[in-house]
Amino acid sequence: MNLNATLVAQLVVFFILAWVTMKFVWPPIVKALDERAKKIADGLAAADKAKSDLAHAEKKVVEELRKARESATDVRASAEKQAAVFLDEARAEAARIIAQAREAAEAEAGVAAQRAKEALRDQVAHLAVAGAEKILRKEINAQAHADLLANLKQELQ
Amino acid sequence: MSTGTEAHGPTAGEYIVHHLTHLNSTGHAQTAIIDWSVWNLDTLFFSIGLGIVTLLILTKAASKATSGVPGRFQAAIEILVEMVADQAKGIVHSAESRKFVAPVALTVFFWIFLMNSMDFLPVDLLPKIWALISGNEHAYLRVVPTADLNGTLGMSIGVLLICLYYNIKIKGFGGWIHELFTAPFGSHPLLYPINFLMQMIEFLAKTVSHGMRLFGNMYAGELVFMLIALMGGTATVFGFLGHIVAGSIWAVFHILIVALQAFIFMMLTLVYIGQAHESH
Numbered sequence: 209m210n211l212n213a214t215l216v217a218q219l220v221v222f223f224i225l226a227w228v229t230m231k232f233v234w235p236p237i238v239k240a241l242d243e244r245a246k247k248i249a250d251g252l253a254a255a256d257k258a259k260s261d262l263a264h265a266e267k268k269v270v271e272e273l274r275k276a277r278e279s280a281t282d283v284r285a286s287a288e289k290q291a292a293v294f295l296d297e298a299r300a301e302a303a304r305i306i307a308q309a310r311e312a313a314e315a316e317a318g319v320a321a322q323r324a325k326e327a328l329r330d331q332v333a334h335l336a337v338a339g340a341e342k343i344l345r346k347e348i349n350a351q352a353h354a355d356l357l358a359n360l361k362q363e364l365q
Numbered sequence: 366m367s368t369g370t371e372a373h374g375p376t377a378g379e380y381i382v383h384h385l386t387h388l389n390s391t392g393h394a395q396t397a398i399i400d401w402s403v404w405n406l407d408t409l410f411f412s413i414g415l416g417i418v419t420l421l422i423l424t425k426a427a428s429k430a431t432s433g434v435p436g437r438f439q440a441a442i443e444i445l446v447e448m449v450a451d452q453a454k455g456i457v458h459s460a461e462s463r464k465f466v467a468p469v470a471l472t473v474f475f476w477i478f479l480m481n482s483m484d485f486l487p488v489d490l491l492p493k494i495w496a497l498i499s500g501n502e503h504a505y506l507r508v509v510p511t512a513d514l515n516g517t518l519g520m521s522i523g524v525l526l527i528c529l530y531y532n533i534k535i536k537g538f539g540g541w542i543h544e545l546f547t548a549p550f551g552s553h554p555l556l557y558p559i560n561f562l563m564q565m566i567e568f569l570a571k572t573v574s575h576g577m578r579l580f581g582n583m584y585a586g587e588l589v590f591m592l593i594a595l596m597g598g599t600a601t602v603f604g605f606l607g608h609i610v611a612g613s614i615w616a617v618f619h620i621l622i623v624a625l626q627a628f629i630f631m632m633l634t635l636v637y638i639g640q641a642h643e644s645h
Contacts, residue, residue: 210395211515212403218412218510218519219526225416225476226523230468233423236430237446243432 333361377595384488384591387513388495388505405507405515412510415479423475446471452632456639462531466638469527473520474631477579480511481623484586485616488594511626512583514576521576524634525568531641544644575633582626586619 337357375383386394388407395403426442435443453467492506510516532541545564546557593615597608 210397210403211399211518212389212395212405213401214403214405214408214513214515215519215522216401217404217409218516219523221413221416222473222520222523225420225472226465226469228420229423229472230465233420233427234446234464234468234471236427237443238450240430240432241443241447241450244435247432 329364381591386505387507407506408510408513408516412516419476456635470631470635473634474627477630478627483509488590509583509587511579512587514580517580518576521572525572528637528641535642579626579630589615
C-alpha cells in the first residue's frame with residue numbers, strides 16, 4: 209500500500225471516464241428514458257380517453273335505442289289508429305253499399321209485385337168475367353159491359 | 366522476494382507477499398512509502414482497461430437507446446441509470462450540476478463495480494498467465510485496481526477536486542473562503558483559525574476515508590481469497606474441502622461487498638458533491 213504516480217494517473221483516468229460518460233452516455237439514455245416515460249403517459253391518457261369515449265358511446269347507444277323504441281311505439285300506435293279509421297270507413301262504405309243494394313232490391317221487388325198484382329188483376333177480371341158468363345149463361349157483350357169490368361177491375365185494386 | 370521461490374515452492378508468507386506486490390515500473394517491490402517516480406503498471410492496465418470496458422458497455426447502451434421497447438441489455442443499463450439519476454436528484458439539488466455529477470456517479474459505480482469484480486477471478490489465474498507471457502516465473506501482478514491505494518485515493522481526490530470546483534462555483538471564491546473561516550462555529554476573529562482547521566480536517570478526512578474505505582474492503586477481500594487459496598495449496602483433503610467450502614462462501618459474500626462498496630463510493634461521491642452545494 210505504497211503511494212506512487214499511479215495515483216495521479218488514476219485521477220486523470222477518472223476525469224476522462226467521467227467526461228466521456230457525461231458527453232456520450234448520459235444524455236442519450238436519459239433522453240430515451242424521458243421520451244419513453246412521456247410515451248407511456250400519453251398512452252395511458254389515450255387509453256383513459258378511449259375508455260371515456262366508449263362509455264359515452266354506450267350511453268348514446270342506450271339513448272338511441274330508447275328513442276327508436278319510442279318512435280316504433282308511436283308508429284305502431286298511429287298505424288293502428290289509421291287502420292281503425294280505414295276499418296270504420298270500409299265498414300261504413302260496406303253498410304252504405306248494402307243499404308243501397310237492399311233499396312234497389314226492394315224497389316225491384318216492389319215493381320215486380322206491382323206487375324204481378326196487375327197480371328193477377330187481369331186474370332181475376334177474366335176469371336170473374338168467365339165466371340159471370342157461366343153464371344149468367346147468357347152471352348154478354350163484352351163491349352157493352354166494358355165499363356162494368358173496368359169498375360170491377362178498379363175495385364180489385 | 367522476486368527470487369523467493371526456489372525448488373521447494375513458496376512458503377505461505379512468501380506466497381502472500383508475492384501476491385500483494387505490484388507489477389511496477391521499477392520491476393521490484395516499492396520500498397519507499399511514497400515514491401512519485403514509480404508507476405504500478407498492473408493497476409494502470411486493469412483500471413484503464415476496465416474503464417474502457419465501462420465506456421464500451423455504456424456507449425453501446427447509449428447508442429441503442431430508444432424510447433421504444435427496450436431489450437434486456439438496454440433495460441439493465443437503464444435500471445442502473447435510473448437508480449443513479451434518482452439518487453443524484455435526491456442529494457444534489459442543482460439540476461445544472463446534475464448534468465455532470467450524475468454521469469460521474471454512474472461512471473464511478475460501473476467502473477468500481479467492474480474493478481472490484483476482478484476479485485472473483487481465481488487469485489492465481491491472471492498472475493500465472495502473466496508469468497507465462499512475460500517468461501518470468503516470479504513476475505508480480507495484482508489484478509484488482511481497487512485493492513491498490515493509488516487507485517482508490519486517485520478517485521477520491523478526483524471527487525475532492527469536483528467538490529472544490531462546486532464550492533467555488535456555487536458560493537463564489539470569496540464566499541467559499543469566507544465559509545472556510547466562519548463555519549462551522551461562527552463568525553468571530555478568535556474562531557477563524559479553529560474553523561479553518563476544522564474545515565481542513567473535514568476535507569482531508571472525507572477524501573482519505575472515501576478512498577481508504579474502498580481500498581480496505583477490497584484489499585481485505587483479496588487477502589482472504591489468498592488465504593483460502595493457501596488452504597487449498599496444502600494439497601490435503603482438509604485443505605481441499607476447506608478451500609471449496611470457504612472459497613464458495615467467501616465468493617458469494619464478496620458479491621455483496623463488491624456491489625455494496627461500488628454503491629457506497631458512488632453515494633459518498635454524490636453526498637460530498639451535494640455538501641459542496643450547501644452553505645453552512
